[in-house]
Amino acid sequence: METESKQQILERRKEIEQELVDMLKETENDSTLDHIRDVIFHEEDNDDMMKAVAMFDRGGDASELSDVLELVTDAWNYFPHKVLGGISPAEQILKHKN
16 A cells, blocks of 8 residues: 555545445345445454455356456545544544655
């Protein structure tokens, strides 16, 4: 992940949110963007990222799974986490660079 400005991080977060909403609609998923945000914010162990991935698992092919993993990883890196004091990993990196 490259070092970005706070503004770039917030813009990328908005893009990811829209991609997640689009994927939820495409997969006719009952989960919501808020549910995904909540899973990420309240992470407690290593399996929590897989909870977010599982929301999109329809038993599709490897290409579909790859797309899901990429999007959830982006969400994980750009959405706030409680254990990081309410900021995202991207913001944490920016904080340490400054």
